[in-house]
Amino acid sequence: MAPAPDTAKRLDTQVDGAYSIDVSNVDATVLMRITAMAFRHRWRMSVAVLTTILGGLFQLMVPQYLGQAVDQAQGLLRDAAAGVSDQSAAESALLTSALLLLGAAILRGVFTMMHNYQGEAVGQLIGYRLRLDYYRQLQRLSLSWHDRVHTGDLMTRGILDIEGVRLWVDTGILRSVLLTVLIGGGAVVLFRNDPVLACVALSFVPIVGIRASIARLKLRDTWILMQDKMSELTNVMEENLGGIRVVRAFAAQAFELGRYDRISEEALTIASRRVRLFVLSTTQMTFVYFLAMGLTLWVGGAKVAAGEISLGQLTEALAFMLILQMPVRQIGWMINSIARASTCGGRLFNVIDLEPSIADKPGAGDLVLTEGVVRFENVDFSYPSWAKDDRTLAGIDLEARPGKMIGIVGPPGSGKTTIAQLLGRYYDVTGGRITVDGQDIRDVTLASLRDTVAIVQQEPFLFTASIDHNVAYGDPWAGRSSIERSAQTAQLHNYIKALPNDYETLVGERGVSLSGGQRQRLSIARAILPDAKLLVLDDSTAAIDAATERRIRESLKDYTKERGVIVIAHRLSSLMHADEIVFLEAGRIVERGDHDSLMAAGGRYAQLYELQARTGAEPKTGAEPKTGGAS
Numbered sequence: 001m002a003p004a005p006d007t008a009k010r011l012d013t014q015v016d017g018a019y020s021i022d023v024s025n026v027d028a029t030v031l032m033r034i035t036a037m038a039f040r041h042r043w044r045m046s047v048a049v050l051t052t053i054l055g056g057l058f059q060l061m062v063p064q065y066l067g068q069a070v071d072q073a074q075g076l077l078r079d080a081a082a083g084v085s086d087q088s089a090a091e092s093a094l095l096t097s098a099l100l101l102l103g104a105a106i107l108r109g110v111f112t113m114m115h116n117y118q119g120e121a122v123g124q125l126i127g128y129r130l131r132l133d134y135y136r137q138l139q140r141l142s143l144s145w146h147d148r149v150h151t152g153d154l155m156t157r158g159i160l161d162i163e164g165v166r167l168w169v170d171t172g173i174l175r176s177v178l179l180t181v182l183i184g185g186g187a188v189v190l191f192r193n194d195p196v197l198a199c200v201a202l203s204f205v206p207i208v209g210i211r212a213s214i215a216r217l218k219l220r221d222t223w224i225l226m227q228d229k230m231s232e233l234t235n236v237m238e239e240n241l242g243g244i245r246v247v248r249a250f251a252a253q254a255f256e257l258g259r260y261d262r263i264s265e266e267a268l269t270i271a272s273r274r275v276r277l278f279v280l281s282t283t284q285m286t287f288v289y290f291l292a293m294g295l296t297l298w299v300g301g302a303k304v305a306a307g308e309i310s311l312g313q314l315t316e317a318l319a320f321m322l323i324l325q326m327p328v329r330q331i332g333w334m335i336n337s338i339a340r341a342s343t344c345g346g347r348l349f350n351v352i353d354l355e356p357s358i359a360d361k362p363g364a365g366d367l368v369l370t371e372g373v374v375r376f377e378n379v380d381f382s383y384p385s386w387a388k389d390d391r392t393l394a395g396i397d398l399e400a401r402p403g404k405m406i407g408i409v410g411p412p413g414s415g416k417t418t419i420a421q422l423l424g425r426y427y428d429v430t431g432g433r434i435t436v437d438g439q440d441i442r443d444v445t446l447a448s449l450r451d452t453v454a455i456v457q458q459e460p461f462l463f464t465a466s467i468d469h470n471v472a473y474g475d476p477w478a479g480r481s482s483i484e485r486s487a488q489t490a491q492l493h494n495y496i497k498a499l500p501n502d503y504e505t506l507v508g509e510r511g512v513s514l515s516g517g518q519r520q521r522l523s524i525a526r527a528i529l530p531d532a533k534l535l536v537l538d539d540s541t542a543a544i545d546a547a548t549e550r551r552i553r554e555s556l557k558d559y560t561k562e563r564g565v566i567v568i569a570h571r572l573s574s575l576m577h578a579d580e581i582v583f584l585e586a587g588r589i590v591e592r593g594d595h596d597s598l599m600a601a602g603g604r605y606a607q608l609y610e611l612q613a614r615t616g617a618e619p620k621t622g623a624e625p626k627t628g629g630a631s
């Protein structure tokens with residue numbers, strides 16, 4: 001079901017650029033939406049509701065047959081005492097009641113089993129759908145949104161919130177149907193027998209129901225606190241494991257343990273509060289229930305003695321009380337389920353309904369490549385978290401074309417990586433435009449743009465998979481020969497051939513079994529495998545020695561003949577051969593030209609060159625400046 005109009009309007013206006021994860025708005029439209037999701041499985045839900053009603057009705061018959069049987073047994077006793085010899089009619093009536101009771105109990109069991117099965121099945125189907133939608137949405141949302149939310153938080157919510165919604169079908173929808181049948185039907189039968197006794201027997205229902213609801217709502221508040229603590233714990237653990245080398249290097253285990261311990265202790269305090277609340281409310285409810293039962297026995301016993309009702313009717317009232325005890329306590333559970341489903345559903349739908357701030361324009365066509373010329377035209381950019389006047393990039397003009405190499409150098413934080421991010425449209429420019437063959441990259445499909453621009457990220461990320469799967473990540477249909485060719489170009493083939501399982505060797509979690517330089521080379525192989533028109537190397541040879549880097553450059557010669565290359569680097573030997581080198585400072589191009597002209601100008605580039613030559617860092621004197629073409 002589509003969201004109700006007001007919700008739809010509210011959600012439509014939200015784009016992920018303006019979204020924060022801390023949303024706690026709860027409304028009925030969320031519950032309606034989950035219910036509609038459940039009723040999309042029409043057949044299963046119809047069976048579940050029908051069997052819930054039938055199960056409830058058969059459960060209601062049990063006390064009635066029990067009461068009937070007690071009256072019949074009492075009649076038999078009375079007849080025996082009076083010396084009536086032929087009791088066969090009364091005995092067969094008692095047997096019939098006993099068989100009916102057994103039949104009602106069996107049918108109730110069968111229908112309950114069916115409703116549990118179908119309710120659980122629909123809940124699981126909703127969980128499955130939501131998991132897919134949520135995960136798909138996390139893939140769609142723009143990086144500026146991901147920059148602001150914590151991964152651990154998203155993971156915890158993706159698991160616990162989906163669970164909260166999933167349980168709504170059984171504990172919310174079907175439980176309320178069952179309770180209505182049991183309390184409604186039970187009240188009708190009891191009032192028909194004796195209104196006074198009915199009032200006494202049912203007196204515990206509102207008290208226990210309200211008490212259970214209050215307790216559950218309080219428990220829910222503590223559950224939300226608990227969930228937040230679990231998110232914090234996941235975040236700490238995730239960060240700690242991700243940065244385990246840094247933690248060890250700084251001998252910070254004790255500090256990290258302390259951090260984890262503090263949050264764990266807070267979680268324990270909340271858990272203890274939950275236990276106290278639970279035990280207190282359970283005790284109170286049990287007391288009220290047995291008090292009502294005692295009163296029923298007392299009032300009902302007096303009525304039996306006075307001949308106003310039969311012993312069977314008193315038994316019936318007591319049996320009803322036994323049957324209603326658990327469902328009435330579950331009113332609290334139901335109320336909690338409503339609150340939990342609306343909170344959890346609200347949080348999930350707020351993510352699922354977000355419109356990514358970076359998305360294809362309606363009707364956007366694929367990029368049409370003619371020459372493969374990429375231009376930055378007076379580009380300005382600020383990250384969303386930055387102050388308005390404080391731009392990350394300002395007035396950037398660049399042109400990359402096939403067969404040419406652009407080098408970008410500059411101090412840390414000057415905006416080099418940001419240029420690469422803008423090229424792949426991971427963020428949108430805030431001024432000016434970026435074009436490929438004259439087409440603004442915001443007007444073409446993201447998929448066609450990202451097929452055109454291959455970026456080797458500064459931080460190589462490898463998947464826990466075999467080497468060939470990692471290399472072919474951008475083109476899963478690539479044959480072994482293309483994979484090997486890419487690895488050869490990236491100077492990794494010989495190393496891979498020496499591994500125990502060759503290209504099928506598994507790369508450990510995040511590629512930890514490879515060295516930094518090997519990971520960078522694998523990332524280069526991955527980027528050049530698909531047929532992109534522009535290759536961006538973002539400081540992606542920093543961990544590779546100069547000789548290997550030179551070999552990579554040599555083997556890239558053929559590849560770059562018909563492609564543009566942008567090399568971002570701190571080490572000047574990586575880019576001094578470029579056709580044009582731009583020197584970036586505080587987001588502005590302060591110098592540009594080829595190596596010779598920049599050296600002749602004696603500016604920032606020349607100073608850096610001298611510094612690197614003097615300190616022996618780079619460049620090596622043997623490295624030949626500008627050879628023309630992207631080598």
Ligand SMILES: Nc1ncnc2c1ncn2[C@@H]1O[C@H](COP(=O)(O)OP(=O)(O)OP(=O)(O)O)[C@@H](O)[C@H]1O
Pocket residue numbers: 147383384385386392410411412413414415416417418419458539
């Ligand atoms: N996702 C982000 N959100 C907010 N600010 C960011 C983000 N990424 C980078 N920045 C900021 O933008 C500025 C430029 O960062 P960028 O990564 O482009 O620099 P860089 O020149 O590539 O640096 P380095 O040489 O250290 O890699 C920096 O001040 C950085 O703090």
